[in-house]
Amino acid sequence: MSLKYTIAPFSAWLQAVSKPFTVPVTGGPRPGAPRYRGWHINDVEKCIGCGTCSAICQNEAIDMVPVDDPVVGDSGLRPKIDYGRCCWCALCVDVCPSGSLGMSNEYVWADTDADVFRYIPGVDEKPWDDSELGWRREEGFELVDHDRVPMGMLDPDERTQTWAEVVIGYTEEQARVEASRCVDCGLCVAACPAHMHIPDYIGAIRDGDDARAVQIIYDNNAMPEMCGKVCTRRCESVCSIGVQGDPLAIRWLKRYATERFDNLAEVLQPQVERVGEGRTVAVIGGGPSGLTVAYYLAIRGFEVTVHEALPQVGGATFFGIPRYRFPMSSLEKQVDLLKSAGVKFVLNHRVDGDELTRMLAENDAVFMGVGLMKPMALRAPGEDLPGVIPALDMLREQNLGHEVDVGEKVVVVGGGNVAIDASRISRRLGAEVTIAYRRRVVDMPADDEEIEDAEAEGVEIVTQAIPLRVEATEDGKLDFVWGPAEMVQEEEGKRPRPKLIEGVENHLVVDRVIVAIGQGPDLDWLPTEISEKICNKWGYIEVDETGMTAVEGLYAGGDLVNDTADAISAIADGLRAVNGIVDKTRAQHV
Amino acid sequence: MDEIIQRIRDNFGVLREHRQRDDLAEVWIEPRHVLPLLTWLKEHTPFVQLTHLSAVDWLEDGEFQLTYLLTDPVGRRSLMVAVRISREEATAESVHTLWAHAVTYEQEINEMFGIHFPGSPRQGVPFILEGWDDIPPMRRDFDTVEYMNRHHPSRPGREHTDPRRYIGQVVGEKGYLHD
Incomplete structure (x- = not known):
């Protein structure tokens, strides 16, 4: 071995004192560029847990984990x-429907434990949580489509x-485009x-399979064409796309699918176990x-008879909803399906207490869904004057095809959908219409779109x-006297209450005062031994x-039972009773 | 710009064109015209510089698109020359004889899309993917997740909860009645 190889390692030490070729790092690691894509941040208050980030991730790097109760x-x-x-x-950031997810421009983080590099941004605290810099989705650059396909409507003057x-x-084309905006998070299902x-x-x-869509829809809604037209659509209010854009037009898509087929029985053909063969069920209230x-029990083999006081079933969706929102042909289509499933109808027949007792004895189950039929009174002097009429009476007369005369000028008292319907019908009957409501427009229980439509049609x-x-x-008219109110916040968290400003009176001379301030149960016909129990x-x-x-x-359901009093809640009540009756029948088979 | 595009129309034929801005136009031409057109642009017009060469995988159409971005450095305007080639053959003429640096673009596209530029010097030489053992990753039929699972398996302990199922349990969403 030559001497050179013995000395060489030591000569390397000489480099320790020579000028280095490298540039020393000063001031710590270089900061990331302002829009650098570094460690994630998440505004957990804004995040709704829709999981779209997880769904879009091309590397399956994102898990959704429970941090709170849903x-x-x-x-x-x-x-x-x-x-x-x-x-x-950054696809997760760019797609985020709520806009909660972002990336800081921090990128340096070293640790000996590899498992720390898996964390919940915004929940597991990190030094960069408040970072202003880093990647954010650019304004106007959205991977989800924020704009709803607009719905065609008749011109207000024409209406x-x-x-x-x-x-x-x-x-068809509009529906496919609108459906493709959905990110499939499922938050709507819970709502x-x-x-x-x-x-x-x-x-x-979206996939062009409308028949399948209708089959899915009818899995737990036997009146979807109605819901597709007039539903209160709580689903849309929680739609994740709706956080920053227009929510999916869920109602209109359902409407589209159900309107595609004239003969529903042909498309549906439900394959379910006929557990109810040989059993009878009476339904009071159509x-x-x-x-x-009726529908879900009939397809399971139960023999179902529906008893309805009016000449037509549909309940409030028949007598309460104006035909320009839910035409008779749509309702008849739903009824045809029920008939094809074997449901029997007894119309123009009001069930009384004795008959109920008899029904309970003769049937395996009785379902009662008779709704709220007693209109609330105005509770002001003059409420009994002729010309002061409940809105529901007016809607019912109109829908039964009877002559309705509202005169030339009308005031509708109330702020719910019934009030809006009564006012829009009055407009169509040629009257000048004013709605008088105790609170503000934002407090109105009526659907926003309905309010807009009413205003467009000239309702004040x-x-x-x-x-x-x-x-x-x-001269035979009515002087509707009202006082202005101020909104007072009495309790924290509750909605403000209108308080009358004393000493001011406004007059509105009209032909009709239509009262639409709600309705209550009318169950006087029930036998006492039943009513005191239920x-x-x-x-x-x-x-x-x-x-x-x-x-x-x-069994019971509908407006009489739930506190939301809308059609979809009534349908939910019906489904609950169906499950209850089916489960009980199954248990009896064993 | 208008005059140059008119000359392209007349002499080479334009399949489609799009005027993005005053200083940015795009023309689609047939593959056989790429080299003659780019040569003419470089030799006889102010669009002398190749600023970028990129590719797009139009999987559904069975085609790749190559886009040559040419720049007029004096007039500060750009012309995009786009061409669609068969995805199956995936072969295009090299332009490295016009611009030496095209070699690097062609090497990258060769690696990322598997498009071959015969005669280009560094075809088949790894650009950044050393030891790559799959189809070119920028092809849209490349399965990212499958590749990740094969090469970078998740650390143990990961668990995903589906939002719809999770919230559904609480509100009592029922499964399908019909199924």
Whole structure:
């Protein structure tokens, strides 16, 4: 071995004192560029746990993990990112429907434990949580489509001249485009009282399989064409796309799918176990809850008879909803399906107490969904004057095809959908219409779109107006006297209450005062031994988790039972009773 | 710009064109015209510089698109020359004889899309993917997740909860009645 190889390692030490070739790092690591894609940040208050980030991730780097209990509109899950797989492409940030997810420009983080590189941004605290810099989705650059396909409507001037349906409906192409906006998060399913399989039928529409969409829809809604036209659509209010854009037009898509087929029985052909063969069920009241019970029990082999007091079933969706929103042909189509499933109808027949007792003895189950039929009174002097009429009476007369005369000028008292319907009908009957409502427009329980449509049709809305009295004038008209109110916040968290400003009186001379301030239960016909068991102190009916009342075999649902009093809640009640009756029948088979 | 595009129309034929801005136009031409057109542009017009060469996989159409971005450095305007080639053959003429640096673009596209530029010097030489053992990753039929699972398996302990199922359990979403 030459001497050179012995000395060489030591000569390297000489380099220790020579000028280095490298540039020394000063001031720590170089900061990331302002829009660098570094470690994630998440505004967990804004995040709704829709999981779209996880779904889009091309590397399956994101898991949704529970951090809280789910509530309607928030799954309670939050994204947890595995940085062993993340490639920092930022698709998760760019797609985020709520806009909560971002990336800081921090990129330096060293640790000896590899498992720390998997964390829940915003929940597991990190030094860069408040970073202003880093990657954010650019304004106007959205991977999800924020704009709803607009719905064609009749021109407002044209509408008041006709009873034709105002909403025109999507074309096939429009429906496919609208359906493709869905990110399939499923938050809507939880918000829907009937828990319809919304993302599934939207997916079927998107894929061009309308028959499949209808089959999915009818899985737990036997009146979807009605819901597709007039539903209160709580689903849309929690739609994740709706956080920053227009929510999916879930209602219009359902409408589209159901309107595609004239003969529903042909498309549906449900394959279910006929557990109810040889059993009979009586349904009192042909509204949404009763018809739901009738259909789903009939396809399971039960012999179902629906008893309806009016000449037509449909309940409030028949007599309460104007035909320009829900035409008769749509309702008849739903009824045809029920008939094809074997449901029998007894129309123009009001069930009394004795008959109910007899029904309970003769049938395996009785379902009662008779709704709220007693209109609330105005509770102001003059409420009994002729010309002061309940809105529901007017809607019913109109829908039964009877002559309705509202005169030339009308005031509608109330702010719910019934008030809006009554006012829009009055417009079509040629009257000048004013709505008087106690609170503000934002407080109106009516659907926003309905309010807009009414205003477009020339309905004037007077808010914070408290009815004081109604007086008959000498020339046979009515003087509707109202006082202005101020909104007072009495309790934190509750909605402000209107308080009358004393000493001011406004006069509105009209031909009709139409009262639409709600309705209550009308169950005087029930035998006492039944009503004292099933009614609570407000006169509503209480049921257990199977939909059954305290009377064995007597089930109930709809407005009488739930506190939301809309069609989809009634359908949900009907489904609950169906499950209750089917489960009980199965148990009896064993 | 208008005059140059008119000359391209007349002499080479334009399949489609798009005027993005005053200073940015795009023309689609047939593959056989790429080299003659780019040569003419470089030799006889102010568009002398090749600023970028990129590719797009139009999987559904069975085609790749190559886009040559040419720049007029004096007039500060750009012309995009786009061409669609068969995805199956995936072969295009090299332009490295016009611009030496095209070799690097062609090497990258060769690696990322598997498009071959015969005669280009560094075809088949790894650009950044040393030891790559799959189809070219920028092809849209490349399965990212499958590749990740094969090469970078997740660390143990990962668990994903589906939002719809999770919230559904709480509100009591029922499964399908019909199924």
